[in-house]
Amino acid sequence: MLARTVETLPEGVHWRYEPKWDGFRAIAERDGGRLRITSRSGRGLDSRFPEVAESLLAALPDATTLDGEIVRWSGEGLDFDALQRRNRASVPAARRLAEEEPAHFIAFDLLRLTEADLTQSALSHRRDRLEKLFAGIHDPRLMLGWQTTRAVVARQWFDGLAGVGVEGLMVKDARRTYVPGRRDWLKLKRRITxxxxxxxxxxxxxxxxxxxxxxxxxxxxxxxxxxxxxxxxxxxxxxxxxxxxxxxxxxxxxxxxxxxxxxxxxxxxxxxxxxxxxxxxxxxxxxxxxxxxxxxxxxxxxxxxxxxxxxxxxxxx
Incomplete structure (x- = not known):
């Protein structure tokens, strides 16, 4: 699922707002006791981020798929350069960097849960199932993405999180299904001159x-x-x-x-x-x-x- 840029924040009872994290977009799939992480382009990321893959493998039930973002939190903010270093590293070097600069997975959508396809369900239903799933996950490397129905809170995120590397806001219609490749989500990015x-x-x-x-x-x-x-x-x-x-x-x-x-x-x-x-x-x-x-x-x-x-x-x- 993709997004198109908007210049103003839409408001209404059906909109859900999320921070736009500065990381690597990733799909995580657990099947048959194996965990696969792929980028938007289809490139495998599990060998580059073994600590994230191990956490997801341990936490997710089988036949489950998440959409989310791999990020690196430096203590002061999101560190995209650390992700770039990991992306260029060999497999042994990636394992070393996983110890030195551990990454995290922020989940913001649930596409499949124990073989049940949720992509044809409304976002509100997918979010409810995702929250229930994460209620039982306590791994610090895995995080449920923030979401609010209140535009005033979204504006506070937009203004207050820029200093730590949050790029803006994602805006999603709670009634919509999940259609890969379709630009039904909206993004409001911080652009100042x-x-x-x-x-x-x-x-x-x-x-x-x-x-x-x-x-x-x-x-x-x-x-x-x-x-x-x-x-x-x-x-x-x-x-x-x-x-x-x-x-x-x-x-x-x-x-x-x-x-x-x-x-x-x-x-x-x-x-x-x-x-x-x-x-x-x-x-x-x-x-x-x-x-x-x-x-x-x-x-x-x-x-x-x-x-x-x-x-x-x-x-x-």
């Missing part, structure tokens, strides 16, 4: 196809790569005409960027003088010291000096 310094461009400085964004490191004051924009429209390219110029000697960045943003090849780009500030709308999710997702670009801000831009990856400070 901020500024960044342009340190490079993909394409030409006079006609960039995308911008490589920088932020000053709060400790060293050095310009660090923070992310890259989505591909620019023709109107956005026109609006940048004359505002960017190729860098001279002394630019702090390498001539090529390491593979990132979903590609397997180094990113070829042109360094520019880090003097233009732009307004962007980043998703606050981070990975490897950068904004994890490509960043929507809004407009140039020649009225803002680079020294006035927030430092690190902070949105506002």
């Amino acid at each position: 901020t500024e960044a310094i342009v340190g490079g461009v993909i394409g030409r400085p006079d006609r960039p196809s995308a911008l490589v964004l920088g932020r000053l490191d709060p400790a060293s004051g050095q310009l660090r790569i923070a992310g890259r924009t989505a591909d620019l429209t023709r109107a956005q390219q026109d609006g940048l005409a004359g505002l960017l110029r190729a860098a001279e000697d002394g630019h702090p960045w390498p001539t090529r960027l390491a593979p990132a943003w979903g590609t397997g090849e180094p990113v070829v780009y042109v360094r520019v003088e880090p003097e233009l500030v732009v307004e962007v709308e980043p998703d606050p999710a981070e990975s490897a010291g950068r904004w994890r997702h490509v960043v929507p670009y809004l407009r140039p801000r020649p009225d803002v000096r680079p020294g006035e831009v927030p430092t690190g990856l902070d949105i506002e400070t």
Whole structure:
């Protein structure tokens, strides 16, 4: 089951609200004394997260399927980088990381219970069965996902949990069945604007196809790569005409960027003088010291000096 983005929080007696956890979406299935965890793309995850698989195997009755999220709680917030490290690790390394950086499974839907197919049941019924199942589960690695019928509580989650890495809210109709691949759920993500310094461009400085964004490191004051924009429209390219110029000697960045943003090849780009500030709308999710997702670009801000831009990856400070 998938979700589509909304700009405002819907309200009504049929809506259920949940935090949007920052982790790996996963389906957990226990069958015949074996436990299988698969990603949304169908990739097996049980060997990458053996501690989660062992907990689910011990806790779930046979012929049971959960939909949920694998997360890593660092003590200060959700740590997506730890999940990425686990995902790249060999099986022996994954077992070592399971001891050092244990992950957890947050269950938010019940698709099958002791061979009974629940996908044709309403969400309200599935949730009721899920809560009863978790009433008998006491493993700290397994957690029942939060859910509320009250929009005021959902807004408190939206505002109060951003600092620990919760990406926003999931909004679900309690009357709906579960249809894999269908975008019947809704998601309200935290999107607020901020500024960044342009340190490079993909394409030409006079006609960039995308911008490589920088932020000053709060400790060293050095310009660090923070992310890259989505591909620019023709109107956005026109609006940048004359505002960017190729860098001279002394630019702090390498001539090529390491593979990132979903590609397997180094990113070829042109360094520019880090003097233009732009307004962007980043998703606050981070990975490897950068904004994890490509960043929507809004407009140039020649009225803002680079020294006035927030430092690190902070949105506002």
